[in-house]
Amino acid sequence: MSEIRTLALACKDAAQIMFGLDTQTKRKLLHDMADALEAQRETILTANARDLQQAAAKGLQGAMLDRLRLDASRLTGMAVAVREIAALPDPVGLVTRRETRPNGLEVERVRIPLGVIAMIYEARPNVTADAAALCLMAGNTVILRGGSEALHSNMAIAVALHAALEKHDIPVAAITLIEDLRRETMVEVLQLTDIVDLAIPRGGEGLIHFVAEHARVPVIKHYKGVCHLYVDASADETLAMNLLIDGKISRPGVCNALETLLVHRDIAASFLPKAANALQECGVELRGCERSRALVDGMRPATEEDYAAEFLDLIIAVRVVDDLGMAIGHIQRFGSDHTEVIATRDENVARRFVQAIRSAVVAVNASSRFSDGGELGLGAEIGISTTRLHAYGPMGAEALTVERFVVRGHGQVRHPQSARN
Amino acid sequence: MSEIRTLALACKDAAQIMFGLDTQTKRKLLHDMADALEAQRETILTANARDLQQAAAKGLQGAMLDRLRLDASRLTGMAVAVREIAALPDPVGLVTRRETRPNGLEVERVRIPLGVIAMIYEARPNVTADAAALCLMAGNTVILRGGSEALHSNMAIAVALHAALEKHDIPVAAITLIEDLRRETMVEVLQLTDIVDLAIPRGGEGLIHFVAEHARVPVIKHYKGVCHLYVDASADETLAMNLLIDGKISRPGVCNALETLLVHRDIAASFLPKAANALQECGVELRGCERSRALVDGMRPATEEDYAAEFLDLIIAVRVVDDLGMAIGHIQRFGSDHTEVIATRDENVARRFVQAIRSAVVAVNASSRFSDGGELGLGAEIGISTTRLHAYGPMGAEALTVERFVVRGHGQVRHPQSARN
Structure with a gap:
């Protein structure tokens, strides 16, 4: 033997x-x-x-x-x-x-x-x-x-x-x-x-x-965390900003940090410049789609690889979306089944988001950084499973x-x- | 693609x-x-x-x-x-x-x-x-x-x-x-x-x-079912006999059928000859340890392979054991984590059996044949898992x-x- x-x-x-x-x-x-x-x-x-x-x-x-x-x-x-x-x-x-x-x-x-x-x-x-x-x-x-x-x-x-x-x-x-x-x-x-x-x-x-x-x-398996924040048209902008900063800045090297920001087009013109400003003040590099680049100066274009990336660093990918469906589609395509967040004041939109997203943790108006055994009440954790079994x-x-x-x-x-x- | x-x-x-x-x-x-x-x-x-x-x-x-x-x-x-x-x-x-x-x-x-x-x-x-x-x-x-x-x-x-x-x-x-x-x-x-x-x-x-x-x-995985019935010294003999016959005879070709009978030595002389007789009447071939062969005429000796076998047929392996611990040890060694049954009137023995046995289904004074999604209240089953996950x-x-x-x-x-x- x-x-x-x-x-x-x-x-x-x-x-x-x-x-x-x-x-x-x-x-x-x-x-x-x-x-x-x-x-x-x-x-x-x-x-x-x-x-x-x-x-x-x-x-x-x-x-x-x-x-x-x-x-x-x-x-x-x-x-x-x-x-x-x-x-x-x-x-x-x-x-x-x-x-x-x-x-x-x-x-x-x-x-x-x-x-x-x-x-x-x-x-x-x-x-x-x-x-x-x-x-x-x-x-x-x-x-x-x-x-x-x-x-x-x-x-x-x-x-x-x-x-x-x-x-x-x-x-x-x-x-x-x-x-x-x-x-x-x-x-x-x-x-x-x-x-x-x-x-x-x-x-x-x-x-x-x-x-x-x-x-x-x-x-x-505990694969990567490509976590998304979707800021709905109905979002409280201050609340959304707090979730964004906490998710991206408080510990960028961990799997429950935010990697991609999705913003509804109706709120983008108001929210995105302020958000970009706050992120840039914290040293975060933004990489965005064309529509987001039109709203923020000096934003580098985002590639497909950026949307699929777990940066684990002070970098965030940004995309303006037409509606909830487009946000869900983006997450389904690029997400890693880890943690997704929606900022919204619309109960109905929140419900639809939760029902369509299959990730292990889905949060409504709360930071992705709570996706953690201790924070969710498990007392301790041996890891975070992205295996749906x-x-x-x-x-x-x-x-x-x-x-x-x-x-x-x-x-x-x-x-x-x-x-x- | x-x-x-x-x-x-x-x-x-x-x-x-x-x-x-x-x-x-x-x-x-x-x-x-x-x-x-x-x-x-x-x-x-x-x-x-x-x-x-x-x-x-x-x-x-x-x-x-x-x-x-x-x-x-x-x-x-x-x-x-x-x-x-x-x-x-x-x-x-x-x-x-x-x-x-x-x-x-x-x-x-x-x-x-x-x-x-x-x-x-x-x-x-x-x-x-x-x-x-x-x-x-x-x-x-x-x-x-x-x-x-x-x-x-x-x-x-x-x-x-x-x-x-x-x-x-x-x-x-x-x-x-x-x-x-x-x-x-x-x-x-x-x-x-x-x-x-x-x-x-x-x-x-x-x-x-x-x-x-x-x-x-x-x-x-749904591996084999090497299911055991352990007849404790305290067992109701009629009850044990019913579990034995139901477990071995009612449908021998399925995974929740009994494959091995373990009998406490204190009840063996009384129970085993009657059990052997009833099984043989139903056409079941018995293969036993030396002690069981001393109690039953014409029983073929059981090999280690017999104790590990899922016969799916009218064959049963038999062993007389000294005590509960030996029964548990046998099941731990030869079992397949599927279903094990104890016949006992002693609550304490039942509790120790349930606590020591790691199989998916453990039954006290009930037939192994109930190890089935429908019978256990699931309504329907897609299979029986022997994977402990x-x-x-x-x-x-x-x-x-x-x-x-x-x-x-x-x-x-x-x-x-x-x-x-």
Whole structure:
């Protein structure tokens, strides 16, 4: 048996134990995990210093290097996040529906853990603790495959988490960190169809495409967020301006930032020059259609690629549309099923927008930046799904479980003629 | 663009229209589909006669030929099934949760259709109408790829269904029947990741393995049902006997039939000889462990393969176990995550069984044969998922939808400091 299969099988065996844990025990376990992270602070920071040094030597810099960096305060933040996850409602055991059938059978739908979850992610070492805590809180075990830059940090974090598992007599394989970072080993994990119940890739488009291409296990993908704001003719202009600035400026590098502004032609002459002005003051480059360029000086023409782009930067594509239908058509063509926003005072227009748009999150008069597990009330998120299956949009603990059927009877059979009472 | 891609894209475009249809319209559409099936009875039966003739010429016989056969009464049954689906509660638009966040945002979880569903199935032509009706009732469109034996029947059924779509000005591509049955064409469908939201293979293990191996789109698998009955020491013996006979005899060829009987050693001497006798009277062959063979004359020894087998036949594997833990261990090792049953009068044992078993359906004192969408209250089923993701167990119309987020605000932004009120 290959080494990776042996590791994964141990993780699957541990899933049987996690499957049966009650809420109280899981919460204690997560608190011990948080305590262990703090207790092993020095070891983790030393390991992180080694990663930082190697990364700097390889020429990593700026935001990339910053995402890799841990310090005392970030480590505390990591422990706090784990304790917050411990405080979440436990989705496991939740009875979502209960029905008594005409023959007296009691049929319940009950949430159970998925089993073994493989997280494939990139540089941020805090994902190691976050993902492990969320997977375990939902009764699962986890195979973690992080980026090579963070390997020593991740290993030190795993050592701390394992100490907590041991305290509860749970096999450390419940949190299995893959230290062999060769691509072929990742592919092997992604093809363990009899062991891995779900793979969640988190990172750049390249990583996600690689995982989607090579996986034989189910994958929930987190593709790009090409988020739109449509400013309807009936919009409150100040409100629309606030959604625009918050969506584009407050954190342009994240997936729920706005990438395209669609403006109804009846409000364009009034709204667009002011909007362009405000955006430009914040250093945003605008790329627009002909009609928007006629209203704003010095706007560069937008190409089809611009409308399809996730800029993740201070750039926004702009288009004046004839009506709601044209706005919807644009989103259907260029959107990425992530998050779309409408600014309108017309209830009817809002309803039609919500009904026609198939994205994971659709917001009426609220910023796209709320498309986030914490903001929407999930408590924590393991990612944002753009796969329209199982989970769609921000995924919390509940998305790491599934409903199954529990049936209770008193001897009912389907074909009573074969019974021998 | 390949021909199949063109067809699939038309199906995706039609999904935009289906997405917006209200319940009333969908119900009328399904009733018109049912009427059209009956109106075109002669054409469909003629096409079916042609399929039957070719199948017989190819040497198909017995149950296989029978599954392919349509007659006036089966066609009526098909239309009735479509009308029953039309009467189901519409899952689309269902608000499953509603919460007002501290900042006043109203967050709803609302069910929407998945989009385009690819059904890959084998000989039974009634699946064509069933699957189309269920997919459309849940607001989806469907790509149907049936077996070659039923091609003419399926084409005639599709013509009837298309007549109903046209009556409602819905593109006929909403029900796209693939007539090119080459394997490479099926593979192409299974790799249209930008078009197909879900593939559901229904048929033998070979087909399901083929689909799982070649798909790049999400797949919900319906693998085998190695269903267990565990007769606890505390079981009511008559009740246990009824579950055993119903589970093994009433329809041995289906996935929710029993394949293995586990008996607690304390009840084995009393229960097993009677059970063996009753099973043998019904023509069932028993294959057992040493301890069960010591209690029953002429029982053939069971191999590991027998314990892992989905016999789909009048054969049952038998094992005497020391206790509940050994029964659970056996099921964990040999089960297929489908359906497991316990017969017990001990609430505590029942609870431990339900908590330890991860199968899609777990039944206490009720027959495994209830593991069926209709019997469990789903109204109709598109299959039974053994994939622990999205849906697990019998899948009805709701399993063809997904929850997304609808957020309503009055101008909330995430970083108010950037707002310009």
